[in-house]
Amino acid sequence: MAEELPGAWFGFGFCGFGQALGSGRARRVLSPEPLRAPGAGLDVYRVSASWSYTAFVSRGGRLELAGAAGGAAGGCRDAWASEALLVLLRAGPGPEPGAELQAWAPGSALRGEPLWVHTVEAEAEGDDGPGGKPQAGPLPLLPCARAYVSPRPPFYRPLAPGLRARRLELGAEHALLLDEAGQVFSWGGGRHGQLGHGTLEAELEPRPLEALQGLPMAEVAAGGWHSVSVSETGDVYIWGWNESGQLALPTRSLAEDGKTVAGEAAGLHEGGPDVKSTAGGEDGAPTPFIAVQPFPALLDLPRGSEAVKASCGSRHTAVVTRTGELYTWGWGKYGQLGHKDTSSWDRPCRVEYFVERQLQVRAVSCGPWNTYAYAVEQEKS
């Protein structure tokens, strides 16, 4: 593999609680900015953002929190931030290779005792670096891949024994699972089509997505009420709620003249009007708006780009391409799309900041209303 220069994390979007984005004075950042402390200066490899705070985990095992929840700790291998719980995976107390799962109240600043603790069995050796055997994905999936953590009780949830989970993501009402064979499963609430089975029915148990069978997937990501999966060949499939264009499908709310109460009366929004949408039907025919897409739709990224990573916020989507570009779309009111304004988009838009500086994006991690991207300097040839 070609040598890469070290990279850095950038963030944009909502930071109304002081979550290490930008200068720290504004409530929202509309364009990518390098992370401030504590994120800066750490060799951060995991960013987990909840609404009011963000957790950074460094390769050295250091955890730092920024925002409404503060604090720091060592010996951390992974962290998962939610408003109700901060879940940490820490090296076990003894010399054995096992690990300990700890759930903390975010407001505790990691002082005192965690709310609960669960010992996790040792798993096979391997790093989640490029050379090693890929481990089961990050929290909320546990390293043993036989259970996951939920922000609502019961916190520890075993998975059916037959499932060989590689990655698991949680939305507001649903869960997505990617297994070793590249098959996607979903369960939970389905009222917005986020399960992808073609109906609005809930599913109690993980159910495989028939529409994606036979197409090995490499990534899954769950937003508030939408779902994304990326195939091994770089195709993006997307389904669920499209109320802000987060599926990159035409949405009524963006097509109508953007007369929003906030926009016209308060003059809050810097930049342009609140609406930027796909072109209406050129021939004057009414554009079919999609509010709910209950089974996966194939999404074409501009320039035929292939996707490698995806992450979703509450109502927006971010995708990294093989050539290091970052595309974002969906709800943009807090700058979480990184396009220098607060517009929402119902089609994929490239974040030009990285292109302009010849930075290649390698990873992306979305909080509910913000986006963190890891980028490296492009190799000079």
Place this chain on the structure above:
Amino acid sequence: MAEDINRDPLAGAGALWEALLALLPRTKEELKLDLSEKVERSVVMLLQEATELFYGGRRNECLQTSEAVLDYSWEKLNTGPWQDVDKDWRRVYAFGCLLKAACLCEASEDATTVAAALKVCDMGLLMGAAILGDILIKVAAILQTHLLSRKRPAQGPTQEQPSTKKARNEHVSIPDMKSERTVPRLHCPSLQYFRKHFLVPERPVILEGVADHWPCMKKWSLEYIQEVAGCRTVPVEVGSRYTDEEWSQTLMTVNEFISKYIVDEPRDVGYLAQHQLFDQIPELKQDISIPDYCCLGDGEEDEITINAWFGPQGTVSPLHQDPQQNLLVQVIGRKYIRLYSPQESEALYPHDTHLLHNTSQVGVRGTQCDMADSPPPHPVSGDQVGDLCFPQVDVEHPDLEKFPQFAEAPFLSCILSPGEVLFIPVKYWHYVRALDLSFSVSFWWS
């Protein structure tokens, strides 16, 4: 008081602002949020910050903070079924609306701003829950009065009556009811008689002489409704019937609804249906009463749900059943109504279904619902139509090949006219089509 050298942070420019201030608690300490632990600590912090900013006179920052509170609580209101949404999240939403509306009015008192603030109040009323002694209703009333007092000089006579604007009656199809069994009619039966012969045996009946002297019967017209409620935001169903794919729900002011869907040859069918308008606009509640027969139930009077049903000729409510007793009072126009006993359910081919609508917000008929078109969008309980039972057969144009038993199912029917009250027993299947511009008021009780 205002002896300080420093300007009172809340001192504002106009009379509207003074009136609003008088409604609000005087200091931030007196503004009790009273939120349970269900509401996440971070949001409580943000809301407290918003109230501090408000009482500190920092309007723009308060607006921004309130906006974040609104957006976050909106997400909670949209998580899970509407009936499971914790009431405190709805109260958070209402607080956000209150602060936002107040901040808007501090900045400016022109009609556009006040209308926007009123819309915010209405969103708080539609989706929020009561706070500070129903303060949003009072704020809305003040804003509405202010808007109307500004409008009067500029406006000429209000819109003409619909009959001069559209010649609709030639298109309406009055059903041929000669072969249909009609709902029996009674004039002012005693409570005991009604209970014994209709309530207990669960049989429909039309009650005459019960509501015909209510003030609404004389007062309500398009003009009056526009006066009393014109600038208020309400939920509207768009589409021929809610079993259609193109059906959707949206929000608009009553004036917009009337001009878009009632006068001026509307393109689509719009229906202001199943909306608790009288909670939103107490002034209208003065024009109606609660029929005495409702007290025959087990519930309390404040548990009676009163809904408004206001729409043009041609609105259709497909065959469905409600979980409570219903007294349907007709005020304006006539409705053709068909009733099937629950015993005939099989012949109506009902099935549990979640209807998929290709639209942005679909509410749940049969439960409290709201919809949103503009931020903060409405926390409609999803894009499905809940756990309702839908007979698949179209009552007036049945496909008898698909639904053969339907032809033999016995039913009662009637044309309900202004002043008349129809008793629809609990779970009784009913189908309703408006033959004219229509306004009905329904009372659901147990």
